[in-house]
Amino acid sequence: MKANFFTSTLLWAVVGLIAVALTPLFVKSNYWLGVLAFMAINTILAVGLNLLMGYAGQVSLGHAAFYGIGAYTTAILTTQYGVSPWLAMPAGILITCIIAYLVGVPCLRLHGHYLAMATLGFGWIVFIVLVHWDGLTLGTSGVEKIPKLAIGSLVFDNDVKRFFLTWVTAILLLLVSANIVRSRVGRALRALHSSENAAATMGVDVSRYKVMVFVLSAAYAALAGSLYAHVVNFISPSVFGFIVSVELVVMVVIGGMASVWGAAVGAATITMLVEWLRSLGEAVPVFKEFDVIAHGLILVLVMLFLPAGLTVGVRDLVLRWVKRRRPAPAPQEKPKEVARV
C-alpha cells in the first residue's frame, strides 16, 4: 500500500533524523542553531498540547504553567540543592504530573468555556506565584547559572550539541505521540472528542482518558521546560506567562489540530515568524514589537479562512487543485433502470 508507506511514522521519523543530522552542515550560524533548538522545544510543547486539544478536544489556556513548573523545579533543584540534572529533570516532570493530576481531576469535569477559563485561571495563579514567591523562585530576576546537561564527558555546551539534544528529543517525542494517537488510547480520545456520551456508551472511560491525556500533555510541557532551563541556563517568569499559553494554542491551531505533524509545522512556523519579525523590527524601527499584532492578525485570519489549520487547509487546496486539473471521469454507465413490477 503506497499510502501506508508514505504515512508511516517510522519513515518520517527517519527522514526527520537525517534532516536533523544534516542541518549543521548547512546552518553555520550559532544564532540560527539556537533558534532551531528553540523551535524543537516549541515542537515538544505543541505536540503535547495537540494531544489534549486536537485529539481529545479539551481546550487549555494555561499550558505555560506546566512548562514553567517543569523548568523551575529542575532549575531550583540543580542550582539551590545541587541535584544532578538527570535526577532533577524527572523530578520536575513527576511534580508537574502530580499537579496536573490534582488540577485535572476536578477541572476536566468542566466543558468548553468553563474549562478554558479554569485552565486560564490556573495558568495565572502559577505565573503570579512564580513572580512573587521570591524565596524560592527569586522573583522577576529569574534563576541564573542553571548547569548544562552532560552525558559522561560529553557536555552540551555549544549550539551544535544543543541543537542535536533538543531535536533528537523532539523527534523521539513526536514518535511517541504518533504511536499513542494510533493506539487504542488515541481512538478513545478521538471518540470522546466527537461525542462524550457516544464514547462512554462504547465503553470508553471518558473522565479517566481525559485526565490521562491532560497529565500526559503536562508531562510533555514539563520536559520541554526542563530542556529549556538546561539549554538556555537562565529562566524568568516572563517565559511562562499567559501570552506563552496563547502562543502555544496558536501553534497547535495554525498547524491544524488532530495531526501530530501539523503541530510540529505550527511550532516551526510560529518560531520562524517570531524570529523573522524580531529581525525585521531591528532593521526597521516601525516594525518593532509587531509580533503581538502579527500573532493576533494571523490567528484571526487563519481561523476565519482556514478553520482546519494550515496543514489540512493547504492539503485540501492542493487536492482541489489536482482535482481541477484532472476532472473526475464521467460516470461510465448509467444507473440501472429500476425493475418494473
Added chain:
Amino acid sequence: MEQLPDILQYLFSGLATGSIYAIVAVGFTIIFSSTQVVNFAQGEFVMLGAMGTYMLTAWNWHNADYAGLHLPLWLAIAGAVLLAALIGMLLGCLLIRPLETSPFLLLLITFAGGWFCYQNLVLLRNPDPLTPAMPLPAFIGLAVVTFALLGVAIYLLIGVILGKIRSGKEASVPSQIIVTVGASMLFQGIASQLWGKDAVSVDGLASGALLWQLPNTPYPVAMEYQKFWVMGLTLAMVLLLTLFFNGTIIGKAMRAVSVNRHGARLMGINVPRMVIGAFALSAALGALAGAAIAPISCGYYNMGTMMGLKGFAAAIVGGLGNFTGSVIAGLLLGVMESLAAGYISSDYKDAFAFIVLLVVLIISPHGLPALIKRYRKAAAQ
C-alpha cells in the same frame, strides 16, 4: 472598633473595583446569551474606553507642536464609547458571518494595516526636528488615501486568495475562542503601537476624596469621588439595562434571540442585526467602564487583560448567561479581592480572583446560581 475604618476602606474600594468587574461581566453575558460566544476581547473594550478618552483629551497625536484635542470630558467619553461600539460591531460581524460582511472586513483590515502607514507618515512628516513639518491637513489627507489604498489592496489579495477556499461552516467553539483571543492581541498590539506602552493619566469626572471620620476611630475613611461615579454609573447601567431588556421591543427581541435563535427568526426578528447590536452594546458598556476606572487606575495598553479575565471570572461564577448573577458575582469578587489584598497579601491580589473561580467551578461546574438552586431543591425535599 480600631479595625472599622480599614474594613470600610477595603469594602469601599472593593465595591468600586467590583462595579467594573460587574459591568465587564454583564458585557460577557450579553454577548454570550445572544451568540453562545465567549468574547475574550471584552477586556480590550475597557482599554479602548480608557485610551479612547485619553486620545480625545490629552494625547497629542504624535505631533510635537500640537497640544491635543482637549474635548470636554463628557464628549470625549461619548466618543470613546462610540468608537468601542463600532469596533465591537466589527468583531461581531467577523464572528457570526465572516463571508457576507466583506465591507466590514475591509474596514478592519484597513484599520489594522493603516496605522503602519500612519507611523511611516509620521516619520516622513517629522524626519528630524530641523526640517519643517508637513502641514497637518496635507498630512491627514495623505494618510487617509494611503489607508484606503492599502486596505483595498490587502482586502483584494485576501479575497482572491482565500475567499474561495473558506468552508461555509460557522466557527466552532474552540475556534471562536481563538478568534476572540486573537482579536484581543490585535487590539493590544495596535494600542501599544498607537498610544505607547507607558501608563497615561486620564482626567476624571471628579477629583479629591470625601474623608469620613467615624467616632472613636484613629483615622478617617477616604472615599474618592471618582469611585462614587464608578458605582453610580454601574447602578445606572444595571437599571437601564433591566429597563431595556424588559421594556423595549429591541431589548425583548434580543432576549428572544438568546432564548431560541430559530424561534426568534420565525417571529420575524432580524437575528444577525440583534447579534451585532449585542456586540455593540457590550463593547459600549466595557468602554464606559474603562473611561470610569481610568482616572483611578491609569490607562495603559494591556489594562484590558486583567479586567477582561476578572470580568469573565465573575460571569462564570455568576453562571454564564445570567444577568443578575454576573452583577452580584462581580461585586463579590471585587470586595473579596480588596479584603484579601488588605488582610492576606497584596502581592497575590490578582491570584485571589482565580482561586475563587477555581474553587467555585470545582464545587459547582455551572457557577453559583446552580449551587443555590441545588441547595434549595435539597432543602425543599
